[in-house]
Amino acid sequence: MAKNFDEWNRPLKELEDGIDKLKDFAKKETNPAKKTDLESKIDELEKRRDNYIEVMFQRLGPWEKVLVARAPKRPYTLDYISAIFTDFVELQGDRRGFTDNAIIGGPAMLDGKPVMVVGHQKGRNIQERQFRNFGMAKPEGYRKAIRLFDMAERFRMPVISFVDTPAADPGVESESRGISEAIAAGMFKMFELTVPTVAIVIGEGGSGGAIGIAASNRVLMLEHSVYSVIPPEGCAAILWRMPERGADAATALKLTAEHALQLGIIDEIVKEPKGGAHRDPLEASQIVKSAITRHLAELTPLAPGEIKNERYEKFRKMGIFEVA
Amino acid sequence: MAKNFDEWNRPLKELEDGIDKLKDFAKKETNPAKKTDLESKIDELEKRRDNYIEVMFQRLGPWEKVLVARAPKRPYTLDYISAIFTDFVELQGDRRGFTDNAIIGGPAMLDGKPVMVVGHQKGRNIQERQFRNFGMAKPEGYRKAIRLFDMAERFRMPVISFVDTPAADPGVESESRGISEAIAAGMFKMFELTVPTVAIVIGEGGSGGAIGIAASNRVLMLEHSVYSVIPPEGCAAILWRMPERGADAATALKLTAEHALQLGIIDEIVKEPKGGAHRDPLEASQIVKSAITRHLAELTPLAPGEIKNERYEKFRKMGIFEVA
Amino acid sequence: MDKSQAFLQCANCKKILFSIEFEQNLRVCPHCGHHHRLPAKLRIDLTFDEGSFQELDTDLRSIDPLSFPEYEEKRKGAEAKTGTFDSIISGSARIDDNPVSIAVADFTFMGGSMGSVAGEKITRTLERAAEHGMPAIVFCASGGARMQEGLLSLMQMAKTTAAAARCAEVGVPYIAVFTDPTMAGVLASYASIADIIIAEPKALVGFAGARVAKQAGVSKVPDDFQTAEFVFKHGMLDRIVPRKEMRSTLSTLVKTLGGNLRTELIKEDVPHG
Amino acid sequence: MDKSQAFLQCANCKKILFSIEFEQNLRVCPHCGHHHRLPAKLRIDLTFDEGSFQELDTDLRSIDPLSFPEYEEKRKGAEAKTGTFDSIISGSARIDDNPVSIAVADFTFMGGSMGSVAGEKITRTLERAAEHGMPAIVFCASGGARMQEGLLSLMQMAKTTAAAARCAEVGVPYIAVFTDPTMAGVLASYASIADIIIAEPKALVGFAGARVAKQAGVSKVPDDFQTAEFVFKHGMLDRIVPRKEMRSTLSTLVKTLGGNLRTELIKEDVPHG
Numbered sequence A, B: 001m002a003k004n005f006d007e008w009n010r011p012l013k014e015l016e017d018g019i020d021k022l023k024d025f026a027k028k029e030t031n032p033a034k035k036t037d038l039e040s041k042i043d044e045l046e047k048r049r050d051n052y053i054e055v056m057f058q059r060l061g062p063w064e065k066v067l068v069a070r071a072p073k074r075p076y077t078l079d080y081i082s083a084i085f086t087d088f089v090e091l092q093g094d095r096r097g098f099t100d101n102a103i104i105g106g107p108a109m110l111d112g113k114p115v116m117v118v119g120h121q122k123g124r125n126i127q128e129r130q131f132r133n134f135g136m137a138k139p140e141g142y143r144k145a146i147r148l149f150d151m152a153e154r155f156r157m158p159v160i161s162f163v164d165t166p167a168a169d170p171g172v173e174s175e176s177r178g179i180s181e182a183i184a185a186g187m188f189k190m191f192e193l194t195v196p197t198v199a200i201v202i203g204e205g206g207s208g209g210a211i212g213i214a215a216s217n218r219v220l221m222l223e224h225s226v227y228s229v230i231p232p233e234g235c236a237a238i239l240w241r242m243p244e245r246g247a248d249a250a251t252a253l254k255l256t257a258e259h260a261l262q263l264g265i266i267d268e269i270v271k272e273p274k275g276g277a278h279r280d281p282l283e284a285s286q287i288v289k290s291a292i293t294r295h296l297a298e299l300t301p302l303a304p305g306e307i308k309n310e311r312y313e314k315f316r317k318m319g320i321f322e323v324a
Numbered sequence C, D: 001m002d003k004s005q006a007f008l009q010c011a012n013c014k015k016i017l018f019s020i021e022f023e024q025n026l027r028v029c030p031h032c033g034h035h036h037r038l039p040a041k042l043r044i045d046l047t048f049d050e051g052s053f054q055e056l057d058t059d060l061r062s063i064d065p066l067s068f069p070e071y072e073e074k075r076k077g078a079e080a081k082t083g084t085f086d087s088i089i090s091g092s093a094r095i096d097d098n099p100v101s102i103a104v105a106d107f108t109f110m111g112g113s114m115g116s117v118a119g120e121k122i123t124r125t126l127e128r129a130a131e132h133g134m135p136a137i138v139f140c141a142s143g144g145a146r147m148q149e150g151l152l153s154l155m156q157m158a159k160t161t162a163a164a165a166r167c168a169e170v171g172v173p174y175i176a177v178f179t180d181p182t183m184a185g186v187l188a189s190y191a192s193i194a195d196i197i198i199a200e201p202k203a204l205v206g207f208a209g210a211r212v213a214k215q216a217g218v219s220k221v222p223d224d225f226q227t228a229e230f231v232f233k234h235g236m237l238d239r240i241v242p243r244k245e246m247r248s249t250l251s252t253l254v255k256t257l258g259g260n261l262r263t264e265l266i267k268e269d270v271p272h273g
């Protein structure tokens, strides 16, 4: 089992590097016959690549989904925001003494209509990752989100949440400022809202850290994202005391979009471009945008009280048990 | 000018110590004639004492009011709570990472009816004073109060505030957690309430630190309490760069209950027992209780919206200016 | 601890205790004050008016929707050991004559973990409170969400929180009591958004379990980390209440905070015994 | 700084600046980026649509209700110096065509202190916003409450906060901009409870003025204490926005947050020019 995306993706990467090299040769080649030869070789390799991607992504296993969901080039919240909305102004601060950079948000326009956007934000390089605390929000992140939810309610703006976190921050600072309360209060506030709310899991939907901003009227998942009650490594550590058995835990946890849909947890699986969102972030954004606007269009005509009730009833039904 | 209450009170204290000594002698005295003699001496001194108190308290100057308001034996919030209410349960915590001991509060019963009580709390000895931060609340104090205000609104309980603080805490910690925001948010929340609110200044009504829990439908002041936009010493420091000219500043600031009533800031002056509340805390509590219940009785029949509007209109009128 | 024995040993201070004395002291060690865990039924007996408890939701049974490894066996084992069907007992009771909607967690049932059934019982407890205008009291004791039910467990966090929001909306007080331990997915949902939060002394209270935290690289922690005392100092609790004062504290709070309910909201069809 | 001179010196970096360049750069030092204070009228010109400002509340005059030592003289001096009657200019304007209710503080008038008149103008600004469904924008610059008006000044904190609560109640956005300095009674009232709070770089922002804090025994403070940057780090600001981006930032926020107002709430009798 591959440990991370890059390891898992290596064969494809090597194939593509090969194609790039041949293209370089072809560009420089002056002999027409050799050039044609190279070009047909490139064609063939590109077909092989497409085929490889086709096969590779046709039935990703749960652990492979985890790897793809964590892919370093996968589009993050700010990528979607810049592609989907206009007039985004990031707002900050919990107004209680702290700031957080793992949850971001602010008002924006979606096709000319005001919305409030909130989401986890990961970093791409080492400095960014540290700045974003690897997408693990502290209490102040959820408290900032709550402030934005309040504003959304006050100014009648729908709320769009982008979910992408391994988990909430588990450190001493977070415990001492009440990370549990912050997550619970995030959900609590979301259930009080009378404006439409739509959440989409774009990468990792990590446990309480995710649901704290995702108790929405509609919850969508990107095709290759994952949503889980516990990170697979943590589950493996508890179950078998072997964090390295994350792949087995991923299978047991049923953390894929297909499972979430079957279990009645999410409303829709949003297809990704061929080979995953990271291969075409702009196309991915357009698909995400159209899914969001479609769900908003369904919710917007409802009265405020109905919007709130619809959300309650949706979550009220969750759970599977027998009545003796 | 006396610097503090004990210095100002010394002549009275000496007189009373003398009376106590004579009483001791009288108790031990076996000779009936001498005993009678001592007793008449005591009588005379007690008359002198009563007369002294009468004169002393007939027209306390502003600075004397400051001294009395700060008297170490003056009843504090918890003294009033234990005398006026039953079933008080102190609630704590701002639910954001911090606790405060300079503002206390919780639900209680007032003549069998539920109320929410909030107030500043000072300490009487050095440990207590430090524990209570000299009655100077940090942001978490106001945030706890806001939590209690929220509960009062939710459970339809009138709010009673006891005001007794030199000022809000001005330290680095308080600045870094947003003491200004906390005070503003306290007032903001009070203006949102639709339950009756009554505040009473029992000692020092110190500036923003006071108004943060005193934006109430009715604001009362004990006869010898003070209420000021800035501590007199701070005012003197700014005006004359001489903090020791607090007495002059006290005069200039017009911080007595009489002035507050004249300026339309408060609704009623609550009389204190002869010689000040500290001479008879239980009687003081009974007077305070009857004032509170009287005002609550006026407010309780109003509809929630009226209660809120009445409060708005009351504060809306405050301010004195000319229209050209 | 086996009640049939005349003596037992305190797990905290290791001193030998007289069983009868220990029971009379509500299972609080008379030497060190350690609050030993209580079975749910005993907790109910000690807290609410005698004979007032009426259990509800007794027909709910967990199943194994994910076919999760060993879940069936573990749950069957817990059922056999505890004689109950899940980690929450719910119903109605009275405290000094005031009706309350209650739920009490049993840590001995799979670490008090919250799956679909526990979440449903908490939700119904809070919904009954909201509907009938009775204050809700929930005794928490849990390691967190039940990972064997995967996302379904995670969603119980949202569902129970939504029910708590209903209580708030209709003005019904909701009191949570944190007993040892109150952790993770339970702490991060219905437990932490109660109006009033009380803890028993020294109860373990925290978000990240030791193994998960270690996995995430958390190392040096304060001595009192994740104790009720730590959490109180950090503003997350209203009070730490010793067991012998718990009943009277809850009763007073029900009386004051629920004081305006009794005359206005309570309906005739309150489901209590 | 005297505009009539061709050159002037930056108070911060001491470098010599070309007056025309300095003005074109919105009085931000081209060398060190220091944001020099702006007179209220110039601020309005730089921020809102040309010619759109209509001043209101011009007939309010402070008096001396406490007969406070030297208040009359100080106020008369400030009037003579500034040519205005108090520390706040209020009215209506447009920003990229969207109507807004605005107030702008002038620090040169008695340190921007808030007495009865300033409090009344802020209150009317927020009330007009609430009544007519226009976003409110308030530029703050103040040392705090005006102690020469005693308790009347303290009550302006409550009054202005009440008006802000009205905006929140009817769903009208309220944006505060902290310019150098925003302190004490102003910070602890209407300034801090705006929906959106923006500051200019390096603006002094704090509760306790240096002399008051010293009097209270506060000594060692961090290097950036009470700067916009300190306050931002501590979660009290949404953004620090350089002067040249202020107009566009405010305009975008008015457009998004006020987006649903324009169609629903705005009435015909909006008092703008």
Ligand SMILES: [Zn+2]
Binding pocket: C010, C011, C012, C013, C014, C015, C029, C030, C031, C032, C033, C034
């Ligand atoms: Zn023991």
Ligand SMILES: [Zn+2]
Binding pocket: D010, D011, D012, D013, D014, D015, D029, D030, D031, D032, D033, D034
């Ligand atoms: Zn410069």
